[in-house]
Amino acid sequence: MIGWACLWIVAVRCQAEEEKPLLFSPVTEMPEWRLLESHQGTITRAQFEDRWRRIYDPAGVLARYIRLTDEGVELFRDTAKTQALFYLRFAQGGGQEEKVVSILSCVPEKPLLGKVVCLDPGHIGGDWADVEERTFRIGRDRPVVEGELNLKTCRLLAERLQQAGAQVVWTHQGFEPTTRLRPEDLYPEAIQYMLQDVKSRRFPSYSANGLIRWNAELLFYRTAEIQARARKVNEELRPDFTLCLHYNAAPWGRAGRASLASAKRLVLFAHGSYTADELAFDDQKFHLFQKLLENSNPEELEIGTAIGKEFKEKWGFPPEDCGGAGYAHATGVSPYLWYRNLIANRLFYGPVIFVEGPYMNDRTSYSWIQAGDYEGSRLIGGVMRENIFREYADRVADGVIGLFRERQKRSPAFTNYSP
Ligand SMILES: [Zn+2]
Numbered sequence: 001m002i003g004w005a006c007l008w009i010v011a012v013r014c015q016a017e018e019e020k021p022l023l024f025s026p027v028t029e030m031p032e033w034r035l036l037e038s039h040q041g042t043i044t045r046a047q048f049e050d051r052w053r054r055i056y057d058p059a060g061v062l063a064r065y066i067r068l069t070d071e072g073v074e075l076f077r078d079t080a081k082t083q084a085l086f087y088l089r090f091a092q093g094g095g096q097e098e099k100v101v102s103i104l105s106c107v108p109e110k111p112l113l114g115k116v117v118c119l120d121p122g123h124i125g126g127d128w129a130d131v132e133e134r135t136f137r138i139g140r141d142r143p144v145v146e147g148e149l150n151l152k153t154c155r156l157l158a159e160r161l162q163q164a165g166a167q168v169v170w171t172h173q174g175f176e177p178t179t180r181l182r183p184e185d186l187y188p189e190a191i192q193y194m195l196q197d198v199k200s201r202r203f204p205s206y207s208a209n210g211l212i213r214w215n216a217e218l219l220f221y222r223t224a225e226i227q228a229r230a231r232k233v234n235e236e237l238r239p240d241f242t243l244c245l246h247y248n249a250a251p252w253g254r255a256g257r258a259s260l261a262s263a264k265r266l267v268l269f270a271h272g273s274y275t276a277d278e279l280a281f282d283d284q285k286f287h288l289f290q291k292l293l294e295n296s297n298p299e300e301l302e303i304g305t306a307i308g309k310e311f312k313e314k315w316g317f318p319p320e321d322c323g324g325a326g327y328a329h330a331t332g333v334s335p336y337l338w339y340r341n342l343i344a345n346r347l348f349y350g351p352v353i354f355v356e357g358p359y360m361n362d363r364t365s366y367s368w369i370q371a372g373d374y375e376g377s378r379l380i381g382g383v384m385r386e387n388i389f390r391e392y393a394d395r396v397a398d399g400v401i402g403l404f405r406e407r408q409k410r411s412p413a414f415t416n417y418s419p
Pocket of ligand 1: 123
């Protein structure tokens with residue numbers, strides 16, 4: 001069993017939740033291009049180019065795989081542009097509205113009435129916390145298990161959203177996996193995964209058996225689990241938006257030993273920023289097109305910005321700088337909100353706001369977590385604070401509820417209704 005160390009070695013500055021996607025594994029679902037047919041003729045060439053460059057691919061790597069004309073864009077599997085995957089016909093008039101106008105609640109104290117909000121507490125936790133490498137312990141302190149912190153915070157967040165009128169749905173609510181697969185079901189895929197691109201991948205130093213096991217576990221808790229959650233979101237829950245909630249972790253000092261750091265920063269992710277490596281894969285190209293056409297970006301930016309503002313005003317933690325990470329770029333609308341291509345925000349349909357909360361191994365946040373879910377306020381790092389779960393949930397809830405309240409105020413229908 002490896003510790004967290006291996007994971008945090010790759011987690012430079014922003015938390016690295018995933019590596020390369022799988023090309024051949026049956027765990028990855030084949031893209032269904034026909035699902036994009038309903039978007040034919042809905043956006044203009046200018047809208048396509050704006051979204052492509054600004055959100056998904058600022059380096060313009062996709063140009064290697066597309067043929068662009070005023071009439072449409074043809075997407076190819078290969079850079080020689082011989083194997084066509086999909087053709088999108090452009091709208092010749094004004095195209096789609098840039099912002100999807102949503103129906104607003106008319107009840108002043110329930111700004112989220114009529115909205116379905118999906119909560120996705122990151123990771124599984126429970127018996128799976130070791131396998132998913134999201135737990136650590138310092139000395140005789142209480143172990144810190146990220147999956148449990150996420151769920152605890154989401155429960156408080158759910159109460160707040162429900163009070164504001166939202167219908168809250170969940171990708172999962174306990175410490176059991178959503179996928180029916182288990183690591184031992186994924187050994188053949190693990191071997192296949194290891195054989196792909198062996199040279200560039202960083203493996204911990206294990207025996208061959210240990211390596212297969214480690215990769216099968218990775219496929220289980222990362223790929224299979226998040227795919228199962230995506231099926232639930234896309235086929236059953238169909239929320240207006242999803243909040244993926246996590247606690248962050250800074251790289252450990254010395255390899256293999258958990259230690260505390262000073263990392264009082266916060267970051268949120270909207271979907272985007274595909275890397276050149278990712279764009280070589282058919283499924284990544286499919287999801288880029290799917291996300292670009294469904295146009296969930298404006299909502300991700302507004303909700304992400306609203307939550308970032310709460311973090312800044314109430315906690316004052318500075319934003320994370322993911323600029324040098326190579327897999328993220330700035331949204332330009334909030335310093336806290338970055339574009340990043342993660343499995344969850346790629347596979348879940350609709351707007352997905354990915355919130356990385358306080359660093360679990362930041363000195364102050366660690367003692368705040370160790371203090372547990374106490375009543376009232378206590379002095380934490382020189383400031384009176386409520387317990388960390390309550391405060392984190394309230395920052396997110398206040399951001400979301402505040403945004404919808406603002407929208408209500410701006411809406412003419414709302415003004416007419418309440419004199
Ligand atoms: Zn996490």
